[in-house]
Amino acid sequence: MSGFKDVQHLFRFAGLFVAVILAFLVVRSYVVPKSFGEYGHYRGAAIGEIAAHPIKFAGHQACASCHTDIVETKAKGAHAHVNCEACHGPLATHASDPSAMTPVKLDTLVLCVRCHAASAAKPKGFPQVNPAEHMGGVPCQSCHNPHSPEIRPDTGKSLAAGGAR
Amino acid sequence: MSGVEGYMYPNEVTLYWSVLIVLYPYITGLVAGAFILASLERVFRVDAVKPTYRLALLTALAFLLDAPLPLQLHLGHPERSYEMYFTPHATSAMAMFGYVYLWYLMAVLVFEIWLDYRRDIVLMSQQRKGLMRVVYKMMTLGSNNISERSLHIDEKVGWIVTLIGIPSAFLLHGYVGFIFGSLKSNPWWSSPLMPVVFIFSAMASGIAAVMLIYMAVTKLRKEKIDMRCVDAVAMYMFYIFILDFSLEMLDLVHRIYEADESFRSLDFMVHTKLYFSQIVLQILIGTLIPLILLFLTQVATIGERARKRIYVVCSSLILISVLAMRWNVVIGGQLFSKSFLGYTTYKMALVTREGLLVAIGLTILPLFFLWVLLKLLPPWPKKELQESAAGD
Numbered sequence: 001m002s003g004f005k006d007v008q009h010l011f012r013f014a015g016l017f018v019a020v021i022l023a024f025l026v027v028r029s030y031v032v033p034k035s036f037g038e039y040g041h042y043r044g045a046a047i048g049e050i051a052a053h054p055i056k057f058a059g060h061q062a063c064a065s066c067h068t069d070i071v072e073t074k075a076k077g078a079h080a081h082v083n084c085e086a087c088h089g090p091l092a093t094h095a096s097d098p099s100a101m102t103p104v105k106l107d108t109l110v111l112c113v114r115c116h117a118a119s120a121a122k123p124k125g126f127p128q129v130n131p132a133e134h135m136g137g138v139p140c141q142s143c144h145n146p147h148s149p150e151i152r153p154d155t156g157k158s159l160a161a162g163g164a165r
Numbered sequence: 166m167s168g169v170e171g172y173m174y175p176n177e178v179t180l181y182w183s184v185l186i187v188l189y190p191y192i193t194g195l196v197a198g199a200f201i202l203a204s205l206e207r208v209f210r211v212d213a214v215k216p217t218y219r220l221a222l223l224t225a226l227a228f229l230l231d232a233p234l235p236l237q238l239h240l241g242h243p244e245r246s247y248e249m250y251f252t253p254h255a256t257s258a259m260a261m262f263g264y265v266y267l268w269y270l271m272a273v274l275v276f277e278i279w280l281d282y283r284r285d286i287v288l289m290s291q292q293r294k295g296l297m298r299v300v301y302k303m304m305t306l307g308s309n310n311i312s313e314r315s316l317h318i319d320e321k322v323g324w325i326v327t328l329i330g331i332p333s334a335f336l337l338h339g340y341v342g343f344i345f346g347s348l349k350s351n352p353w354w355s356s357p358l359m360p361v362v363f364i365f366s367a368m369a370s371g372i373a374a375v376m377l378i379y380m381a382v383t384k385l386r387k388e389k390i391d392m393r394c395v396d397a398v399a400m401y402m403f404y405i406f407i408l409d410f411s412l413e414m415l416d417l418v419h420r421i422y423e424a425d426e427s428f429r430s431l432d433f434m435v436h437t438k439l440y441f442s443q444i445v446l447q448i449l450i451g452t453l454i455p456l457i458l459l460f461l462t463q464v465a466t467i468g469e470r471a472r473k474r475i476y477v478v479c480s481s482l483i484l485i486s487v488l489a490m491r492w493n494v495v496i497g498g499q500l501f502s503k504s505f506l507g508y509t510t511y512k513m514a515l516v517t518r519e520g521l522l523v524a525i526g527l528t529i530l531p532l533f534f535l536w537v538l539l540k541l542l543p544p545w546p547k548k549e550l551q552e553s554a555a556g557d
Contacts, residue, residue, distance in 0.1 A: 005310060006318055007315070008310065012307060031247075041252070120172045
C-alpha cells in the first residue's frame with residue numbers, strides 16, 4: 001500500500017487530465033450541432049436553412065418573358081451571354097410583381113468600368129479602356145447601348161445608343 | 166496603385182498575414198528553444214546549465230500562454246476559434262496543430278513544471294498564509310507526500326516527460342515551418358528545409374532569450390551570475406546558431422543553384438524590399454556579428470566582465486536576427502506577385518488590431534506572465550524552504 005502512496009499524486013494529476021477530457025467531451029456534445037457531419041465536415045441542417053432563404057434572383061428567362069425587345073437586342077451583341085441580373089442586380093421581387101418594385105436606372109459611368117477598366121490581368125481581346133482618357137466623364141450610354149455595345153461604323157454609335165434601360 | 170510596382174493579381178495587393186503572424190512563429194520558437202535548453206540539463210545531463218533549468222521551463226510556459234494571442238487577434242471571428250477543437254478536421258494542419266498546442270501545454274510543460282516544483286509547492290502550501298496558501302493547496306492536488314521515494318519517482322517521470330517533450334517541442338515549432346514549407350504555390354516558402362530551419366532558429370532564439378532573462382533576473386536579485394552556466398549556455402547557443410546559419414545558407418545556395426522560374430523575382434526582392442531586413446539585419450548584424458563574437462569567446466581568453474557583455478550583445482542580436490528571419494519569411498512571401506511581374510508593399514498600421522502597438526504589447530506580455538510565474542514558483546527556492554526541507 002505504501003508503494004501506491006508514493007505514486008498517488010501522479011494518479012491525481014492523471015485524474016485531473018481525464019476530468020478535463022471528460023468535461024471537454026460533455027461540452028462538445030452540447031455545443032456541436034446534431035446534424036454536424038451528416039453529409040461532410042459541416043452542419044447538415046445548414047442545407048435546408050439555406051434552401052429556405054427567399055429567392056432573390058429571378059433568372060434570365062423571367063426577364064425575357066416581358067422584355068422581349070431588350071433580349072433580342074442583347075442576343076445580337078457582345079453581351080449576349082451576360083445575364084440581365086449581372087448588371088441590374090437581383091430582381092425576383094420585380095419579376096413576381098412588376099408593380100411592387102421598379103428597378104433603379106443604373107449609372108453606366110460606374111457600372112461599365114467594373115468590367116471594362118483596363119487591367120493587365122484581362123485577356124488581350126477583351127474590350128478595356130482607361131476611363132479618364134476614353135470618356136472623360138461622359139456616360140457610356142451616350143455612345144454605346146449597354147445591351148449591345150458595339151459601335152456601328154456608319155453612325156459612330158451602337159444600336160439605339162442613349163437608351164440604356 | 167500606390168505601393169505596387171509592376172503587375173500584381175488583385176488578391177495580392179494587400180497583405181493578409183500581418184506583423185502578428187510574424188510574431189506568432191517567433192513566440193512559439195522561443196517556447197521550443199527554451200524547452201530544449203531545459204532538456205539539456207534533464208535528459209542530456211549537462212549540469213552546468215542547471216541554474217537555468219527551471220527558469221527555462223517557466224519562460225517556455227510564459228511564452229506558450231502568449232503564443233495563441235496573435236492568432237486570436239488576427240482572426241476575423243476569434244469567438245469561433247474553439248470550434249477547431251470541437252469539430253476537428255483531420256486533413257487541416259492548422260486544425261490538428263490546436264491539439265499539438267494543448268498537448269504541449271498540458272501534458273508536457275505544465276506536467277513537467279508541476280513534477281519539478283511539487284516539493285516546493287507542498288512546502289509553500291504549509292508555510293504560506295491567506296489566499297496564497299489556498300492557491301498552493303490547490304496546486305498540490307491534495308497530495309502532501311514529498312517522501313524521498315515519491316520525489317525520486319517524480320524525477321524519473323519528469324525525465325520521461327522531458328524525453329517526450331523534445332519531439333513535442335520539435336513538432337510544435339516544426340509545424341510552423343511546415344505550414345510555410347508545404348505551400349507549393351509560394352516559391353519563397355515552399356521548401357522541405359523550412360521546418361528544419363525554423364526549429365534550429367527557434368532553438369537559438371529560445372536559448373538566447375533564457376540567457377538574457379537569466380542574466381537580467383540574477384542582476385535584479387543582486388545575486389552573482391553563474392559564469393560556468395552562462396559559458397555553457399553560450400557554447401550551445403553558438404553551436405546551434407552555426408547549424409542554423411549553415412542550414413539557411415544551404416537553402417539559399419540551393420535556391421541560387423536551382424534558379425527556377427521564380428528566382429529572378431525573389432532575387433530582386435532580396436536586393437530591394439528585403440535588403441535591410443534580410444541582408445543587413447538578419448545576416449550581417451544579427452548572424453555574422455554574434456557568430457564572430459561567440460567564436461572569440463570559445464577560442465580566446467576573455468575576462469568575465471567582457472564575456473558577460475558579449476553574451477548580452479550576442480543574445481540580443483540573435484533575438485533580433487530570428488525576428489528578422491520570421492519577418493522575411495512571413496512578409497517577404499507576400500510581397501511579390503505569383504505572376505513574378507510585380508511587388509507590393511506592406512504598410513504596418515500603428516494602433517489597429519493587427520498594428521505595431523499590439524505587436525509590441527504581445528511581445529512584452531509574456532514577460533509579465535513570467536513575472537507572475539516567478540512570483541508563484543520561484544526557480545530559486547528561498548532559504549526557509551531549503552531549511553524546512555533539510556529538517557524533513
